[in-house]
Amino acid sequence: MSGLEQLYQQIIMDHAKHPHGTDLAAGEETSHQRNPVCGDEITLALRWDAAGDRIADVAWEGSGCSISQASASLLATLAEERAAEGEAWTPEELTALIAEFREALRSRGAIALDEERFGDAAALSGVSRYVARVKCAMLAWVAAEDLLVRRAGAGS
Amino acid sequence: MLAAPLTSAEIEGIRARFPILRREVNGHPLVYLDSAATAQKPDAVIDAESDFLRTSNAAVNRGAHSLAGEATEAYEDARATIARFLGVDENEVVFTSHATEALNLVAYSLGTASSGSGAGSHPDAARFALREGDEIVVTELEHHANLIPWQELAARTGATLRYIPVLDHGGLDLDAAATIIGERTRVLAVTHVSNVTGGVTPLEHLVPLARAVGALVVLDACQSAPHLPLRPRELDVDIAVFSGHKLYGPTGIGVLYGRTELLDAMPPFLYGGSMITTVTMEHSEYLPAPQRFEPGTPRLSQAVGLAAAIRFVEEVGLDRIAATEHQLAARLLDGLARVPGVRILGADNPAPRVALASIVVDGVHAHDAGQVLDDRGIAARVGHHCAQPLHRRFGVSASLRLSAGIHTTEDELDLAIDAVAGIRPFFGLGEGAEA
Numbered sequence: 391m392s393g394l395e396q397l398y399q400q401i402i403m404d405h406a407k408h409p410h411g412t413d414l415a416a417g418e419e420t421s422h423q424r425n426p427v428c429g430d431e432i433t434l435a436l437r438w439d440a441a442g443d444r445i446a447d448v449a450w451e452g453s454g455c456s457i458s459q460a461s462a463s464l465l466a467t468l469a470e471e472r473a474a475e476g477e478a479w480t481p482e483e484l485t486a487l488i489a490e491f492r493e494a495l496r497s498r499g500a501i502a503l504d505e506e507r508f509g510d511a512a513a514l515s516g517v518s519r520y521v522a523r524v525k526c527a528m529l530a531w532v533a534a535e536d537l538l539v540r541r542a543g544a545g546s
Numbered sequence: 547m548l549a550a551p552l553t554s555a556e557i558e559g560i561r562a563r564f565p566i567l568r569r570e571v572n573g574h575p576l577v578y579l580d581s582a583a584t585a586q587k588p589d590a591v592i593d594a595e596s597d598f599l600r601t602s603n604a605a606v607n608r609g610a611h612s613l614a615g616e617a618t619e620a621y622e623d624a625r626a627t628i629a630r631f632l633g634v635d636e637n638e639v640v641f642t643s644h645a646t647e648a649l650n651l652v653a654y655s656l657g658t659a660s661s662g663s664g665a666g667s668h669p670d671a672a673r674f675a676l677r678e679g680d681e682i683v684v685t686e687l688e689h690h691a692n693l694i695p696w697q698e699l700a701a702r703t704g705a706t707l708r709y710i711p712v713l714d715h716g717g718l719d720l721d722a723a724a725t726i727i728g729e730r731t732r733v734l735a736v737t738h739v740s741n742v743t744g745g746v747t748p749l750e751h752l753v754p755l756a757r758a759v760g761a762l763v764v765l766d767a768c769q770s771a772p773h774l775p776l777r778p779r780e781l782d783v784d785i786a787v788f789s790g791h792k793l794y795g796p797t798g799i800g801v802l803y804g805r806t807e808l809l810d811a812m813p814p815f816l817y818g819g820s821m822i823t824t825v826t827m828e829h830s831e832y833l834p835a836p837q838r839f840e841p842g843t844p845r846l847s848q849a850v851g852l853a854a855a856i857r858f859v860e861e862v863g864l865d866r867i868a869a870t871e872h873q874l875a876a877r878l879l880d881g882l883a884r885v886p887g888v889r890i891l892g893a894d895n896p897a898p899r900v901a902l903a904s905i906v907v908d909g910v911h912a913h914d915a916g917q918v919l920d921d922r923g924i925a926a927r928v929g930h931h932c933a934q935p936l937h938r939r940f941g942v943s944a945s946l947r948l949s950a951g952i953h954t955t956e957d958e959l960d961l962a963i964d965a966v967a968g969i970r971p972f973f974g975l976g977e978g979a980e981a
Binding site for chain 2: 392393394397398403427428429430453454455456457520523526
């Protein structure tokens with residue numbers, strides 16, 4: 391597989407074309423992230439379970455390159471899968487996952503995303519070889535992180 | 547008679563002088579088509595900067611030791627080279643950090659004049675003062691550097707910022723310009739060449755309108771200086787700015803040309819050492835231009851490097867560069883126009899253009915499109931190119947820009963056009979535009 395094919399794996403192409411989780415509703419608490427270099431935009435919400443302890447769902451909307459859009463879609467898909475398996479993330483778990491995601495993406499190809507933990511989102515590993523694209527892949531995850539930080543701040 | 551384009555052999559000779567062109571990117575020989583963002587540097591520039599630092603570096607315009615004298619001479623020689631290049635006087639050439647600083651210099655100077663206080667209280671400054679009811683005119687196709695300083699100046703002074711709109715074909719609406727530029731216009735700030743469409747601004751239509759009402763004419767020549775002979779006096783502009791790094795020179799240096807009688811009357815922008823005559827604890831008097839606008843230790847090796855870059859392009863000949871680019875522009879546009887699903891921004895603008903084209907590939911974000919080119923070692927710019935309003939005017943948020951330089955060959959353009967043709971197929975999109 392060429393570098394380009396590693397970057398644009400079929401999973402990523404599919405998610406970019408048919409994104410999951412783009413059912414953001416009016417009035418949800420969102421984080422809006424923008425990449426001023428290329429104009430990519432993501433507005434994302436974390437939806438909490440009834441107890442307010444775990445993330446039941448991730449919803450978003452956005453526009454931009456296929457990496458930024460696929461990454462948001464993959465994050466939403468992963469959240470949905472975890473919830474369906476009865477393993478919905480706690481804020482701490484998602485915070486740790488985002489840190490892991492960032493570390494891998496910034497590793498310049500040295501660290502691959504663990505498929506056990508990231509599911510199909512592990513396909514984004516190829517982005518880490520393209521420094522200029524890391525920000526695209528991070529956009530949705532940074533939005534989620536922003537919401538977690540805000541929530542922690544409000545709770546303290 | 548028009549100058550002859552460079553021959554293939556001549557371009558090969560020029561290429562040999564750019565060491566970076568010998569490297570590979572992603573397993574392919576580098577095809578550098580991002581000269582409009584920053585140009586590559588020939589040996590002559592790299593050597594001039596390095597030689598200066600190795601043999602002549604010292605603080606200029608102060609101190610009396612021999613080395614300081616040599617450094618001062620090198621710095622002022624650089625100024626003289628640039629003055630000759632522009633066909634202006636040496637004291638009309640101000641070195642800045644970049645073109646952005648040069649434009650801010652003008653805007654801030656006018657702002658100080660408008661304040662009527664400090665350096666702006668000098669009687670000479672009064673003619674530059676803006677107030678409510680005055681108008682600053684720009685165009686819809688400006689680079690942010692020739693837009694935001696004027697937005698801010700308008701906000702500080704109460705003046706109104708107006709703009710000449712862009713027509714669907716990417717050229718300026720000259721009919722609108724004739725009604726927008728009027729008695730209230732105090733400043734006309736316009737780019738010489740669009741960094742998105744490559745179109746040359748019809749200054750012959752705009753400048754007389756500004757002249758008729760006594761407006762200050764500011765020209766952003768960043769995208770023209772590397773490609774066309776730049777003669778501010780012939781263009782009848784008051785101020786012209788360009789950056790060194792787009793002209794095969796170093797980063798960290800820009801040039802501001804201004805007519806002497808204007809520069810000597812304009813309030814300074816940055817204040818400090820090297821720009822003063824007398825300083826007391828209460829008050830300071832300022833030197834005339836160019837020192838008036840060059841406080842602090844100047845950009846020495848950069849100025850020397852820029853002069854070397856200018857000698858380099860002069861040796862090739864700006865008229866021959868322009869003739870070559872004319873051919874390259876036609877090849878680039880024709881080639882891209884034949885690729886299904888590719889839209890060239892401003893393609894139908896009948897104005898002359900430099901060898902630069904920004905495209906939108908149907909169904910593919912510019913960032914993704916650029917990645918396909920990068921995979922083949924082709925360096926092209928993706929994004930809004932610091933011209934968000936123009937992209938908005940075209941109804942897009944980003945584009946992919948291919949821009950040629952003095953070392954660009956027709957074969958390189960063909961490789962790039964071929965790579966562009968491969969973008970939609972790579973992303974699984976068919977030939978032709980999506981419905």
